Amino acid sequence: xxxxxxxxxxxxxxxxxxxxxxxxxxxxxxxxxxxxxxxxxxxxxxxxxxxxxxxxxxxxxxxxxxxxxxxxxxxxxxxxxxxxxxxxxxxxxxxxxxxxxxxxxxxxxxxxxxxxxxxxxxxxxxxxxxxxxxxxxxxxxxxxxxxxxxxxxxxxxxxxxxxxxxxxxxxxxxxxxxxxxxxxxxxxxxxxxxxxxxxxxxxxxxxxxxxxxxxxxxxxxxxxxxxxxxxxxxxxxxxxxxxxxxxxxxxxxxxxxxxxxxxxxxxxxxxxxxxxxxxxxxxxxxxxxxxxxxxxxxxxxxxxxxxxxxxxxxxxxxxx
Amino acid sequence: xxxxxxxxxxxxxxxxxxxxxxxxxxxxxxxxxxxxxxxxxxxxxxxxxxxxxxxxxxxxxxxxxxxxxxxxxxxxxxxxxxxxxxxxxxxxxxxxxxxxxxxxxxxxxxxxxxxxxxxxxxxxxxxxxxxxxxxxxxxxxxxxxxxxxxxxxxxxxxxxxxxxxxxxxxxxxxxxxxxxxxxxxxxxxxxxxxxxxxxxxxxxxxxxxxxxxxxxxxxxxxxxxxxxxxxxxxxxxxxxxxxxxxxxxxxxxxxxxxxxxxxxxxxxxxxxxxxxxxxxxxxxxxxxxxxxxxxxxxxxxxxxxxxxxxxxxxxx
Numbered sequence: 094x095x096x097x098x099x100x101x102x103x104x105x106x107x108x109x110x111x112x113x114x115x116x117x118x119x120x121x122x123x124x125x126x127x128x129x130x131x132x133x134x135x136x137x138x139x140x141x142x143x144x145x146x147x148x149x150x151x152x153x154x155x156x157x158x159x160x161x162x163x164x165x166x167x168x169x170x171x172x173x174x175x176x177x178x179x180x181x182x183x184x185x186x187x188x189x190x191x192x193x194x195x196x197x198x199x200x201x202x203x204x205x206x207x208x209x210x211x212x213x214x215x216x217x218x219x220x221x222x223x224x225x226x227x228x229x230x231x232x233x234x235x236x237x238x239x240x241x242x243x244x245x246x247x248x249x250x251x252x253x254x255x256x257x258x259x260x261x262x263x264x265x266x267x268x269x270x271x272x273x274x275x276x277x278x279x280x281x282x283x284x285x286x287x288x289x290x291x292x293x294x295x296x297x298x299x300x301x302x303x304x305x306x307x308x309x310x311x312x313x314x315x316x317x318x319x320x321x322x323x324x325x326x327x328x329x330x331x332x333x334x335x336x337x338x339x340x341x342x343x344x345x346x347x348x349x350x351x352x353x354x355x356x357x358x359x360x361x362x363x364x365x366x367x368x369x370x371x372x373x374x375x376x377x378x379x380x381x382x383x384x385x386x387x388x389x390x391x392x393x394x395x396x397x398x399x400x401x402x403x404x405x406x407x408x409x410x411x412x413x
Numbered sequence: 414x415x416x417x418x419x420x421x422x423x424x425x426x427x428x429x430x431x432x433x434x435x436x437x438x439x440x441x442x443x444x445x446x447x448x449x450x451x452x453x454x455x456x457x458x459x460x461x462x463x464x465x466x467x468x469x470x471x472x473x474x475x476x477x478x479x480x481x482x483x484x485x486x487x488x489x490x491x492x493x494x495x496x497x498x499x500x501x502x503x504x505x506x507x508x509x510x511x512x513x514x515x516x517x518x519x520x521x522x523x524x525x526x527x528x529x530x531x532x533x534x535x536x537x538x539x540x541x542x543x544x545x546x547x548x549x550x551x552x553x554x555x556x557x558x559x560x561x562x563x564x565x566x567x568x569x570x571x572x573x574x575x576x577x578x579x580x581x582x583x584x585x586x587x588x589x590x591x592x593x594x595x596x597x598x599x600x601x602x603x604x605x606x607x608x609x610x611x612x613x614x615x616x617x618x619x620x621x622x623x624x625x626x627x628x629x630x631x632x633x634x635x636x637x638x639x640x641x642x643x644x645x646x647x648x649x650x651x652x653x654x655x656x657x658x659x660x661x662x663x664x665x666x667x668x669x670x671x672x673x674x675x676x677x678x679x680x681x682x683x684x685x686x687x688x689x690x691x692x693x694x695x696x697x698x699x700x701x702x703x704x705x706x707x708x709x710x711x712x713x714x715x716x717x718x719x720x721x722x723x724x725x726x727x728x729x
Contacts, residue, residue: 106545239685241660245660245677355553355554356642356645375647377561382561386555389551
């Protein structure tokens with residue numbers, strides 16, 4: 094199989110998966126019993142015009158099959174309906190929330206990748222020593238903690254030192270750019286740290302086993318026999334090869350992080366996508382819930398594709 | 414001058430029984446024994462809750478958020494209920510959810526894995542393709558939606574978790590069945606006319622069962638985490654107090670701003686403990702039983718990604 098074939102195949106899989114996700118989304122909500130869930134036009138306090146417009150847009154008086162086709166058409170145009178809660182288009186709400194989630198998630202992920210790779214490499218290199226024992230035990234500890242509980246522990250530890258809720262201090266009136274930035278940094282610290290610590294445990298374990306695997310390969314023995322310095326062996330021979338599974342796993346996990354942010358954002362009232370989903374659950378805001386789920390699934394599929402393509406880029410042997 | 418050449422001693426690897434392998438693993442990795450001990454202790458506490466629990470689960474026995482004391486070593490919760498009692502009963506529900514969901518996922522994953530590995534060909538392709546799709550559905554959001562639409566209940570939680578977690582089991586089992594199926598005794602059984610059902614039940618399943626169980630222990634950890642997460646989001650069964658529910662209650666009733674850390678630290682620590690011991694046991698068992706893991710270049714992805722990140726570890 095040639096390279097292009099591989100890429101096309103993975104792309105095709107991603108497209109089909111998105112389609113399956115969309116259909117699942119439709120089935121879950123529209124085929125649910127009772128109009129409370131399936132009736133997209135049931136926006137509270139909406140004007141009769143809005144009711145009529147929504148009914149027309151989504152063909153709510155037509156058969157389910159016709160509704161499915163209309164749903165697909167509206168989706169292509171980015172129309173996900175209107176939120177029950179604030180009567181704004183769902184796509185608009187989601188976009189605002191996503192913009193808040195991304196910096197927090199990226200910061201946490203960056204933290205965990207740097208720390209996790211470092212400790213994972215050290216653990217594998219110092220195999221069988223107390224260093225490895227301590228590193229692995231710590232990592233396993235963080236790996237086992239429920240995400241929201243770890244967040245609450247950080248709230249208890251840092252309450253009074255760092256802000257534990259929201260994204261900005263609402264009492265700052267017309268802050269200068271720097272004050273605003275400092276305020277944001279203080280607010281982002283705890284949620285990012287929570288996410289980072291949970292992921293750090295996991296990345297350490299992954300990096301360690303990937304490193305152990307490469308360190309057992311014959312070419313490492315050859316490198317040792319040639320008398321290369323340990324650092325050169327580690328960096329040029331072991332780490333480069335271990336990066337293969339690490340890079341793909343990290344890319345893969347990115348997709349789920351957005352979904353996982355639900356717990357972190359709920360603890361810290363971070364106004365992101367996870368919090369939006371949580372609020373939608375509390376308010377039974379079904380159009381919002383439906384849109385949120387679609388966005389989260391698509392992000393997973395997208396990063397899956399990224400992982401596949403990354404693997405192909407790093408290791409062209411995959412197509413043989 | 415004569416040189417005495419020493420005969421090279423050929424050491425024959427002793428053939429070990431399956432129990433021997435397990436004991437050997439425990440000796441080599443004491444972490445498995447620690448994990449097992451911890452889990453057994455938690456299980457005992459949970460099972461014996463009706464006998465051992467010091468107080469009544471539904472009765473106020475002291476002040477709201479009462480401090481830890483000799484009579485209440487972990488203090489009291491927002492309703493003045495003894496925390497130790499609450500933890501024992503909570504662990505009971507959490508473990509029931511964990512085991513029941515795992516049973517569902519084991520049944521689905523085992524069936525799919527055996528069918529795909531045993532029949533191969535088209536069946537394999539189709540089943541594995543379906544597995545791929547299930548792998549990319551983010552589990553926590555889907556659980557949220559199902560719980561929100563169907564209404565929160567323990568049964569729904571079990572079903573949803575079970576339906577989502579079977580993918581990695583199916584993959585591991587499929588690989589193992591594929592190799593078992595090529596073995597001579599299976600071929601012989603086929604030759605003397607044994608049917609599919611007989612071969613699968615008598616020859617294939619006994620070979621993959623230990624691996625299935627090892628994989629299952631890891632699934633219990635994920636299921637318990639998921640239940641905790643769902644409860645925290647207010648989607649747990651309102652009539653059953655699980656460990657996740659205890660955390661949620663404490664959080665909602667402002668245990669943190671009251672300074673009542675004892676209402677919120679122990680339940681989460683207990684969940685972490687259960688997940689930790691399940692991971693330790695599961696990994697040690699898998700190490701011992703999964704032949705793929707003993708081959709160096711196949712062993713990289715031992716650690717199953719935690720639910721925060723989904724079930725993607727086997728997705729490569």
